[in-house]
Amino acid sequence: MPDVASSAVTPIPTRWVGPIRVSGDAVAGEHEVPLATYETPLWPSVGRGARVSRAVEGGIRVTVVDERMTRSVLLVAPDAAAAVSAARAVQGRLAELQALVASQSRFAWLLEIRDEVIGNLLYLRLAFTTGDASGHNMVTQAADLVLQDVLRAEPRLEYGSVSGNLCADKKVSAVNGLLGRGKNVVAELLVPGAVVERELRTSVRRLVDLNTRKNLVGGIAAGSLRTANAHYANVLLALYLATGQDAANIVEGSQGITWAEERGDDLYFSCTLPNLVVGTVGNGKNLPGVELALERLGCREDRAVGANARRLAALTAAAVLCGELSLLAAQTNPGELMAAHVRLERRAEVRA
Template sequence: MSDATAVASVPMQWVGPLRITGNIAAIETEVPLATYESPLWPSVGRGARISMMVEQGIVATLVDERMTRSVLVRAQDAQTAHLAALELDARLDELRGITRTCGKFVELIGFHHEITANLLFIRFEFTTGDASGHNMTTLAADALLTHILKAIPGISYGSISGNYCTDKKATAINGILGRGKNVVTELLIPRDIVHRTLHTSAGAIADLNVRKNLIGTVLAGGIRSANAHYANMLLGFYLATGQDAANIVEGSQGMTVAEDRDGDLYFACTVPNLIVGTVGNGKGLDFVEENLTRLGCRSPREPGENARRLAVIAAATVLCGELSLLAAQTIPGELMRSHVRLERRHETTKIGG
């Protein structure tokens, strides 16, 4: 067996184009999706086609960005842990200075802490430029932990990772505080497009969203999440653009909102945990480089801007697939008919346009 790293081939298609506006950029682009679930391509393609029929397209608003890493320290008792937490709060500027020694693109923007018994969990929050930030934040957290243990009395090492981040796990704290890029996407679809292209009505989609995504998820015990299948689009997009695919776990947390506005459909997806980057591990592969370039995420811009562009494209892709699936599920038998028809094809073509 060769020691060389092999590349696993996953079928990929470019879907679209889709239209995006908002506070990051005005974009018209096709998007790459690498997946074995071949019906995903035409499903996302249908949502993309609708975005091109609406003047504003999908309005994507990036509302926050922060990558997190948590550490764990131990104290003799809860009172000592509490005093250490108060000391931490007073040293924010000092800790920011320590962080800046770890690289020019990492910045400590804040932290949260929680005490359980004699354990102090500290959740650091960073900006990381165009990197998704896994390694960058771990490096900074390690330096911060080393400094804290020397500077604050009464505490000792627990772990460089305290599971309070939370990395690659679906948790309430990520849904509340966010991890990565937090993007809200919105699309207002006129009544005639809903009927002609989705073959349903705004009221039917809004009702299904409440009964399936909201009530169904509550009954299932979902955590800060109410959507049909965000993970599908994120996995395809992540694999195609060199992201850490395991981050779809927290990425799948998000809320879909659908409203019937006098026959027009207001459709929105909030994705609070988009962990994407345009530099770093996984980005050196030829196909990733080519895909990021084609998405316009390799252009010379200020640090962080390419990653923000990638995030809003990812979030818009999520909306396209979510919209198409919910519409299909309002029609009895439509979902299964589509899967049978598309998955029995032996030849694939570019979808969308």
Template sequence: VILLAQNGKIAMYALEKVLGMDELERAVRIRRALVSRQSRTKTLEASDIPLVNYDYSRVLGACCENVVGYIPLPLGIAGPLNIDGQMIHIPMATAEGTLVASTSRGCKALNAGGGVTTVLTQDGMTRGPAIDFPSVTLAAQAKAWIASEEGYSTLKTAFESTSRFAKLQSLKTTLAGRTLFVRFATATGDAMGMNMISKGTEKALEAMQQQFPDMVTLALSGNYCTDKKPAAINWIEGRGKSVVAEAVVPGKVVKSVLKTTVEALCNLNTKKNLVGSAMAGSIGGFNAHAANILTAMFIATGQDPAQNVESSNCITLMEPINDGQDLLMTVSMPSIEVGTVGGGTVLAPQQAVLDMLGIRGAHPTHPGQNAQALARMIAAAVMAGELSLISALAAGHLIRAHMAHNRSQTNTPAAS
């Protein structure tokens, strides 16, 4: 088989199809040998990248192509954390030392004050196609038609015909010259929803074409969504799940667990997360390290790690209460993009993590509730991470902790 592939008789990407479903691991092994022997270093074939004991049938046609193995990451557990009255263990797949330990410290402090309360303020995935028209006049007419009762009803009917879960919530439009951008927003059940909304948007544009035969759909995604890129529209309008989390931390806990004071925390949070981020011209980055916790949980639960760009949008606020004795803390995250079905959630390890959280797959009676619960967990965990890091900075502990726990000894050369 290797000789046939080397001679161009079998395409490397087609090995699974040629060998069959019973030989998926063999296909991966052969591809690995082919790549290794073609490469400059020729190290892949005998490398430490794992190959065996993996269910490649879940990957095929769904998660990855030209597979040569898989990359394991350490999975740590922070907490548990009291989230809306339930003690939840926080799964984090990461290679950053101190991250899980620090988040756990934040969980301990938050639990001492009664835990975290979350509210879901919005749930809607978006897709923003770019549509060209022969003139700005016609483009403006199309914009007005979409805003009309007739236009909205036409697009909504076409959109919702594609899925029982796809419920069109809103249409936001803007013009740039003769190009019209339309931001479709829809509920997507327990799926993150990109495939669902793309299918619905395509159908809606077909219906719109009947009204405006001269329009040209340039791209189903015209970057008005906006997916996997920093964008003020996600920060302002929201995308996916919008969650706000709140907690009160007693002043005595701030001193005993976090080794700092309420006054120092509030001052540093204002100067760093608010003023510092504003001076940097940040969009949605008014936090200490929301992306750290969110991305670790994304990887552990089978989310799309690239969507951490907009999902990590977060503003962390702290203020003294009870005559300055205690700390009131909130985190607001308007664009957490998660699902409990589809994508990487089909992989067995990631499904096992979702099982541990009690939110695997689609919710049996309330579609969307599992994905919403995951978003709530992420926001609460982000709060724990934020509280611990700001406390470490306020107390001057950050560098000492990283020097002690985040320095690999394996590749450090000995002193000469």
């Protein structure tokens, strides 16, 4: 008899929301996105933001600023002077280490090495491109190669760890906010004031004020680390689950800044996400539901290496903007947020 507990499947309600109108180098056109969540009001909320995107020429403009996956190795030196000497030697051998990584992987490319010396400890933060994979295992394997080579070249160093936490993997950190981990993506939208009033039932001024007072000042008061947003994590988790991503990466993924400003009568609204860790190949992507979702998103096409993952990142950022804009609009009106939750969740219970 199979172990029922070990083979159980946890169902997560999933709905396709949109379409969202997007433009940019990574993706263009109108596309629905899958959201797997128990927080069912998320569907109509993102859907409202999607309606706004369709009311704007060009929709949400998405720019992929950068892409990299990181792993930091830890080495132990006899003293700080030896650690600094080794760090300089490693930097001088960057081209050699790039060739070493390329010889062992078709898709990993070593972009840069950043070093940090703390006492006699030497941390090397390695950044790689990883094609269409999110790249966790790929960069760990490449980091192992680099680590072994450095230990051979620098006999005074000792092994510390293949991951020294400067990556920083699945943790909120200043280093990821500054240098990025995964895809660094900006989604932005210019919404006419009339559309704000009609679709979001608020005004440009109230939205701008709320974003400043809540996300920026409130975030500072809370001690948020390079983070000023209302709920990036909600949309990220829903999309990550539906598309077979490592859901724990919403920890760094939810870092990001929402910015809003008045431009005449219009609203400029943007979401900057420096740490979107997503991939279209690798673990979890061959599950039937995930495979179908990626195909429907157009992320299984024959494109240049990395283009499908950039497409997924761009659609993810656009969905985050839709959810962020809708939630902030609701919070400008007293009682609207809770009333919507009660109405929508009770309706779902009746249908069940």
